[in-house]
Amino acid sequence: xxxxxxxxxxxxxxxxxxxxxxxxxxxxxxxxxxxxxxxxxxxxxxxxxxxxxxxxxxxxxxxxxxxxxxxxxxxxxxxxxxxxxxxxxxxxxxxxxxxxxxxxxxxxxxxxxxxxxxxxxxxxxxxxxxxxxxxxxxxxxxxxxxxxxxxxxxxxxxxxxxxxxxxxxxxxxxxxxxxxxxxxxxxxxxxxxxxxxxxxxxxxxxxxxxxxxxxxxxxxxxxxxxxxxxxxxxxxxxxxxxxxxxxxxxxxxxxxxxxxxxxxxxxxxxxxxxxxxxxxxxxxxxxxxxxxxxxxxxxxxxxxxxxxxxxxxxxxxxxxxxxxxxxxxxxxxxxxxxxxxxxxxxxxxxxxxxxxxxxxxxxxxxxxxxxxxxxxxxxxxxxxxxxxxxxxxxxxxxxxxxxxxxxxxxxxxxxxxxxxxxxxxxxxxxxxxxxxxxxx
Amino acid sequence: xxxxxxxxxxxxxxxxxxxxxxxxxxxxxxxxxxxxxxxxxxxxxxxxxxxxxxxxxxxxxxxxxxxxxxxxxxxxxxxxxxxxxxxxxxxxxxxxxxxxxxxxxxxxxxxxxxxxxxxxxxxxxxxxxxxxxxxxxxxxxxxxxxxxxxxxxxxxxxxxxxxxxxxxxxxxxxxxxxxxxxxxxxxxxxxxxxxxxxxxxxxxxxxxxxxxxxxxxxxxxxxxxxxxxxxxxxxxxxxxxxxxxxxxxxxxxxxxxxxxxxxxxxxxxxxxxxxxxxxxxxxxxxxxxxxxxxxxxxxxxxxxxxxxxxxxxxxxxxxxxxxxxxxxxxxxxxxxxxxxxxxxxxxxxxxxxxxxxxxxxxxxxxxxxxxxxxxxxxxxxxxxxxxxxxxxxxxxxxxxxxxxxxxxxxxxxxxxxxxxxxxx
Numbered sequence: 001x002x003x004x005x006x007x008x009x010x011x012x013x014x015x016x017x018x019x020x021x022x023x024x025x026x027x028x029x030x031x032x033x034x035x036x037x038x039x040x041x042x043x044x045x046x047x048x049x050x051x052x053x054x055x056x057x058x059x060x061x062x063x064x065x066x067x068x069x070x071x072x073x074x075x076x077x078x079x080x081x082x083x084x085x086x087x088x089x090x091x092x093x094x095x096x097x098x099x100x101x102x103x104x105x106x107x108x109x110x111x112x113x114x115x116x117x118x119x120x121x122x123x124x125x126x127x128x129x130x131x132x133x134x135x136x137x138x139x140x141x142x143x144x145x146x147x148x149x150x151x152x153x154x155x156x157x158x159x160x161x162x163x164x165x166x167x168x169x170x171x172x173x174x175x176x177x178x179x180x181x182x183x184x185x186x187x188x189x190x191x192x193x194x195x196x197x198x199x200x201x202x203x204x205x206x207x208x209x210x211x212x213x214x215x216x217x218x219x220x221x222x223x224x225x226x227x228x229x230x231x232x233x234x235x236x237x238x239x240x241x242x243x244x245x246x247x248x249x250x251x252x253x254x255x256x257x258x259x260x261x262x263x264x265x266x267x268x269x270x271x272x273x274x275x276x277x278x279x280x281x282x283x284x285x286x287x288x289x290x291x292x293x294x295x296x297x298x299x300x301x302x303x304x305x306x307x308x309x310x311x312x313x314x315x316x317x318x319x320x321x322x323x324x325x326x327x328x329x330x331x332x333x334x335x336x337x338x339x340x341x342x343x344x345x346x347x348x349x350x351x352x353x354x355x356x357x358x359x360x361x362x363x364x365x366x367x368x369x370x371x372x373x374x375x376x377x378x379x380x381x382x383x384x385x386x387x388x389x390x391x392x393x394x395x396x397x398x399x400x401x402x403x404x405x406x407x408x409x410x411x412x413x414x415x416x417x418x419x420x421x422x423x424x425x426x427x428x429x430x431x432x433x434x435x436x437x438x439x440x
Numbered sequence: 441x442x443x444x445x446x447x448x449x450x451x452x453x454x455x456x457x458x459x460x461x462x463x464x465x466x467x468x469x470x471x472x473x474x475x476x477x478x479x480x481x482x483x484x485x486x487x488x489x490x491x492x493x494x495x496x497x498x499x500x501x502x503x504x505x506x507x508x509x510x511x512x513x514x515x516x517x518x519x520x521x522x523x524x525x526x527x528x529x530x531x532x533x534x535x536x537x538x539x540x541x542x543x544x545x546x547x548x549x550x551x552x553x554x555x556x557x558x559x560x561x562x563x564x565x566x567x568x569x570x571x572x573x574x575x576x577x578x579x580x581x582x583x584x585x586x587x588x589x590x591x592x593x594x595x596x597x598x599x600x601x602x603x604x605x606x607x608x609x610x611x612x613x614x615x616x617x618x619x620x621x622x623x624x625x626x627x628x629x630x631x632x633x634x635x636x637x638x639x640x641x642x643x644x645x646x647x648x649x650x651x652x653x654x655x656x657x658x659x660x661x662x663x664x665x666x667x668x669x670x671x672x673x674x675x676x677x678x679x680x681x682x683x684x685x686x687x688x689x690x691x692x693x694x695x696x697x698x699x700x701x702x703x704x705x706x707x708x709x710x711x712x713x714x715x716x717x718x719x720x721x722x723x724x725x726x727x728x729x730x731x732x733x734x735x736x737x738x739x740x741x742x743x744x745x746x747x748x749x750x751x752x753x754x755x756x757x758x759x760x761x762x763x764x765x766x767x768x769x770x771x772x773x774x775x776x777x778x779x780x781x782x783x784x785x786x787x788x789x790x791x792x793x794x795x796x797x798x799x800x801x802x803x804x805x806x807x808x809x810x811x812x813x814x815x816x817x818x819x820x821x822x823x824x825x826x827x828x829x830x831x832x833x834x835x836x837x838x839x840x841x842x843x844x845x846x847x848x849x850x851x852x853x854x855x856x857x858x859x860x861x862x863x864x
Binding site for chain 1: 476493716
C-alpha cells in the first residue's frame with residue numbers, strides 16, 4: 001500500500017519551509033518514522049507504541065503514524081481513481097506483487113483507515129464498510145446465501161432487516177425462519193440441512209433483549225451454521241461478540257460509531273477469510289462510502305469511548321428515573337433488574353447503552369403521542385446513538401402501516417415510546433421526560 | 441458584505457443587524473440551562489424546511505434577495521452565513537456573552553481586537569503569551585503605531601505601573617503559555633474598569649467549559665477554536681465573545697470590513713466539536729492531573745507547571761477561578777502541562793522526538809496528545825533575551841494531553857526518557 005508513503009508525497013508536495021511559528025520542526029521526525037507503505041492495512045500490531053486503552057485505540061487505532069505532508073489527520077482522498085506510473089507498475093499490481101489502490105469502488109485510503117480502526121475496536125481481523133447499515137446486511141447475505149438456503153432469525157429485530165429477508169431474499173428463493181427471541185430450543189428446531197446462518201440482534205430493538213452469546217455460538221458450531229450478531233445497540237465498548245466466537249458482527253455505524261447524527265454508514269466485522277468474498281461483492285455492487293463521509297466517521301470514532309461512556313451513564317440514569325415514575329407502566333432497559341435478560345446483560349456487557357423503551361400507563365396511542373410531543377430537549381426522529389437525544393413512538397414512526405395483529409406479534413404496543421439518550425446532562429434529560437410525562 | 445464599490449451609506453443600509461446574526465438563543469426551556477446540553481442544542485436548531493436534526497452546511501457565497509433594495513437576513517457570506525451564525529450562537533451561549541464572532545484563525549481574531557485601536561494607543565500585554573500574539577503585537581501592530589508593554593500579569597503592581605494615559609487595553613491569557621501562569625483576572629478587570637481600560641483574554645487553554653471570563657467582568661474573550669473547541673486537529677478558527685452589545689457591533693464592523701471570516705465547513709466542524717467539548721476537556725484534564733502528579737515524582741523532572749498541583753505558584757487562585765465556573769463535580773484545571781527536565785536543549789529535543797504516542801507538533805487541544813519544546817517550537821519567535829526573561833528555558837517541554845488513556849501516555853513518556861538516555 002503506497003498511500004502513506006512519505007517519499008512519494010514529498011516529491012510532489014514538499015512541505016512549506018517558511019520561518020513561521022507553525023513550521024514543522026524539521027524533517028528529522030519524518031525520516032525517523034518507519035515506512036508504513038508495506039503493510040496492507042495499518043494495524044495496532046505494527047504499532048507497538050499504542051497501548052491497550054480503549055480511548056487510545058479510538059484516537060490512534062488503524063491510522064498511519066505519519067501521514068502525507070506530515071498531516072496529523074488522515075487527508076481526505078477524494079480521488080475516484082488512482083494512477084499508475086507505468087505499465088510495469090500496473091503489472092506489479094495485477095500480478096499481485098504490490099498491493100495498492102486502483103479504483104475508488106474497490107477501496108480508498110480513508111476507507112482502509114476506518115476499517116482498520118473498527119476492526120481493532122471490535123477485536124476482529126477485518127472490517128468492511130458500507131454506505132449504510134442495511135447495505136451491509138444486504139452485502140453479507142447476498143454474498144453468503146444462494147437459492148434454497150435458509151436463515152433463522154430471532155424475531156425481535158429492526159423492521160427493515162425483517163422486511164429485507166422476508167420479502168426480498170424470498171424472491172431469490174431464500175427461506176427465512178423466525179423464532180421467538182432467546183428461545184434457543186426453537187432456534188435449534190428450526191435449523192435444517194439448508195440453514196446457512198443464525199441471525200440476532202443483541203440487544204434487540206426496541207425491546208432491548210440480550211442474547212446469551214455463548215449459547216448462540218454453541219448452536220451455530222454444533223450445526224456448522226455461521227452466526228451473525230447485529231451489535232449496533234451494544235457497540236464494541238459494551239460487548240465484543242467476536243470474543244464469543246460469533247462469525248460476523250454487524251453495525252449501523254450511523255448510530256454510536258459515527259455518533260453525531262450526521263452520517264450514514266454500516267460495517268461488517270469478522271475473519272478475513274470469511275469477509276474476502278463479501279468485500280469482493282461490495283466492489284461489484286458498489287455500496288461504498290464517500291471519502292468525506294469516511295472522514296466524518298473517523299472523526300466521530302475519536303471520541304467514541306468517551307461518548308459511549310456518557311450514553312451508558314445517561315441510559316442507566318434515565319431508565320432508573322422512568323422505572324420509578326408513576327406514569328410509566330414498564331421500562332425495557334437491560335441495566336434494570338426488571339428486564340428479563342438483565343442477568344445475561346450483566347454477565348456479558350460492560351455497559352447497557354443509551355436506548356430505552358418504555359410504555360405509558362393507561363395511555364392510548366394518542367395520549368402517548370402527547371408525551372412524545374411534550375419533550376423539549378429530545379427531538380422527534382428515527383435513529384439513535386447521536387449526541388442529540390431522540391424520542392419516538394414506534395407505532396407511529398416505524399409500524400404505522402402494520403395491522404394491529406402484526407404489531408401485537410412484533411410486541412409493538414400503542415403506548416410504547418423509544419428514547420435514545422444523547423450526551424446531554426442526565427439531569428436535563430430526566431427533567432425533560434418528567435415534564436413530558438405530565439402531558440395528557 | 442458588499443463589493444468594493446459599496447458606499448458607506450449602502451453598507452449601513454445593507455448590513456444585516458449584527459445582533460440578529462448573533463443573538464444567543466435564550467432557551468425558553470430552563471432544562472437547556474446546563475453547559476453540556478446547550479453545547480449540543482443551542483444554535484443547532486433543527487432545519488425547518490427538512491427537519492434535518494443537524495443543520496445543513498451553507499456553502500453559498502451569496503444569497504438571493506427578496507427584492508431590489510430589500511434585504512433578507514443574509515446577503516453575502518462575509519457579512520453573515522447561516523452555518524457561521526449557528527456556531528456563533530452556540531458559542532455566545534457557552535461563553536455567556538451577548539454575541540460571538542468566528543474568524544478564520546485565532547490570530548485573525550486577536551488581530552481584529554487590535555483594530556479597535558489607533559496609532560499612539562498603548563496595550564499592556566501579559567508576558568506569558570502565545571508566540572504568535574507576541575509577534576503580532578511586536579512586528580505588525582507596531583507598524584501602525586500601537587505601543588505594547590509586556591508585564592507579568594500575576595504581579596498586579598507591575599500592571600498598575602505599566603498603565604499610561606494612552607493605555608487602552610490589558611490583554612493576556614487566562615492560563616499563560618507556556619508557563620501556565622494564572623493571573624487574577626477578576627481583580628485586573630476591576631482595576632481596568634476603574635481606569636477606563638478594556639480587558640481582553642485569550643481563553644484557549646481554559647475553554648468555556650472550564651472558565652468563563654465574561655462573568656469576571658472581562659470585556660472580550662477570545663479562543664483559538666483550532667484547539668479544544670474544534671478539538672480534532674482538523675480545522676483552524678478563532679472566536680471572540682463579548683458581553684456588551686456596542687462592543688460587539690464595533691467588532692462585527694471590523695470583521696465585516698476586513699474579512700477574516702470562518703468558512704462554512706470549519707464552522708460545521710467546530711460546531712460538531714463543541715458537542716463533545718465538555719466531555720473531552722474534563723477527561724483530558726483528569727488525565728493531565730494524573731500525568732502531572734506522576735511527572736512531579738519523576739527523578740528526571742526538575743519541575744512541573746500544572747495549575748492543579750498544590751505547588752503551582754497560583755494554585756489557590758486557580759482553584760478559586762476554575763471552581764467558580766464549575767460549581768458542580770470535580771474541578772478540572774485544563775489539559776496542558778509544562779515541565780522542565782534537568783537536561784540540555786539537545787537532550788530535551790531528543791526526548792520530544794522519542795515519543796511514539798505523543799506527536800511532535802505545535803498546536804494543542806485535540807484528541808491526539810502532542811509534545812513540543814517551546815524554546816525551539818511554539819515560542820521560537822521570542823528572541824533569546826525575551827525567552828530568558830520570561831522563563832522559557834531550554835529544558836522546558838509542553839504537553840497537550842489528549843484522549844488516550846493515562847497508562848498509555850505515562851508509558852510513552854517513560855519510554856521516551858529512557859530512549860533519550862540510551863541514545864547518549
